[in-house]
Amino acid sequence: MTTTNKLTFVILIALAVFYSCSKDKDPVTPTPISTPPNNTSPTPYTLNIPTIFAQTLPAPFNPPNNPLTVEGIELGRHLFYDPILSGDGTQSCATCHAPTLAFTDTNQFSTGIDGLKGNRNSMPIFNAAWNFNNKFFWDGRALGLEGQAFGPVRNPIEMHNTWPNAVSSLQNHPTYPNMFNAAFGTPTVDSVLVVRAISQFERTLISANSKFDRYLLGMEALTPQEASGFNLFMDQQGGDCFHCHGSAGNPLWTDNDFHNNGLDATFTDLGLGGVTGNPADNGKFKTPSLRNLIFTAPYMHDGRFQTIDEVLDFYSTGVQMSSTIDPMMEHAANGGVQLTAQEKANLKAFLLSLTDNSFITNPNFQAP
């Protein structure tokens, strides 16, 4: 073989190895905060914090690199409802997160664009700006609303798109580049800006106008059944719900933390443990809020319970021991809190008093 050919082979191999994963070897540069090139800046927007939250909770969290603006929220609302983000243009975020259902759907598992079902129940979206843990999904694998929004678009069993493809579709759209310019000062669409806009919209989804909120503010009275149900909720010897699901002092009605609540003796879904790799986290899932339950059936990470009655039966006599059962499930060894039929009815009445009808009809949250 000639020297030239030998040299060619060496160069070819060297180039191949060098370029094969240049993506991994590039230093990661921080995403710069874009400064508007023209003279119109987006309009800052301040969340309207409900009185009950102002009285009890810290200010909502907003990441400094994604301040809320009118234009950003509007863009986010458009993107949330636009099937352009999916691989075949048939599904938007709203397909599985519908406003009239507190931003979930009625399925146990939702179906993606290819007709494939997921393995976890679609989660409702409200009060996310008070999730100071900042971990999202049932297993906490995403950091931030921005981090969460990257997932479904490229998930093969959900919207099954690629981000370059989604970005390209938005770039070639007649109006989106202008909306991105208004929101972020650049008409160049980028996946980071897409998730920032969607997150801004999601932060505005606030639910704190239930009967029980009005009761706490002295504006409405509870029925005797609802009051009795709330007492049970707060009683270690009753329903024993407050350690994970909040109280009058924590009107999020969740601790936004991860627990094994005794659903199974052995795990088919590792939950948090699948993300951390720590066996002590196996079978732990994020505590959902108890607001708006009437809209968000079915319940639990795998949607196994179709009704609130089934949930109460489970906590009463269906709790299973396992290696990571939460010690705050103090009645687990007895199978649960052993509520009578009347007690379950009262507890259910209290839970239903956390329904916020104004949330599901709020015109600011609907499709454009």
Next chain:
Amino acid sequence: MKTTKTLLILSATIAISSFFTSCSTEKGCTDPLAINFDKDAEKDDGSCIYPAPTNNDQNHDHANGHVTLVFNHHFDGLPVTSSTFNDFRYVTANNDTISITKLKYLLSGFKLFKTNGDSIKFHGYSLFDIANPIPTDPHHRLKHDEGSGLTFPLHDVEKGAYAYLGFTFGFDSTDNLGNYSDLNVKNWNWPAGLGGGYHFMQFEGQYKNNGNDSTFAYHHGTAFNGPDKINHIPIKLTGVAFNEDNAVVNIDVNLADWFRSPYLWDLNTYHNMLMPNYTAQKMMQANGHNVFSINSVIQRR
């Protein structure tokens, strides 16, 4: 020629295989708030770097003293951290073998006492959580008087020679009437039906119950169901000498003492439903006096 063909195939194979094998799941920092956020990363590799928290203490005069309290946890000498969780490695005075799954507790009302008996009080409280020794959540800016992880800073300490340190385990009855948004969102409330206010401690784990694994939930707060409801623990630690100039006080927290004296703790009797249990609450208050002690003081000058 044969050799050329072979070399061609070989180099093509190397080129193609190196392209595919190195480009599997991309790891990187997946937190959008980090300085080195990588939007293409699909799996977090723990490399996230965050900007330093902003320091709100603009009036912090370095000439004023600073004392840092550091809390180190053990069980009769065996270290306790979140990495020793879920392991049946501790044996109580009652011969119960236990594992620990959670330790959170509230300290407040910090005081320093000078050798002449004068005391100075510090604002603030801290909810300690062994699982979060250094808060990894970068979204919280520390308030002036708020502790960080398992330490508590005492700012603007007057010049002087100090002989002891005091603090309240939990909240005293005045502080327990307060409304603290950060404790509310951490779900730290104590039910109104048991006196309201806040938990003082949630100490949880498992113990061996005739060979079976049972859980314990040692929750301490107001002792509502009896005459002596006030149940916080005033702690006074002596045996140190330090001045205000950048002292670090290392405090030992011996969790074994929760189970030992004056009440030998039988987990079979007292492992859950302890919040409304007056006897259990008063036993906690008594035993807790022994848990904290000074290990050492490091003085900068």
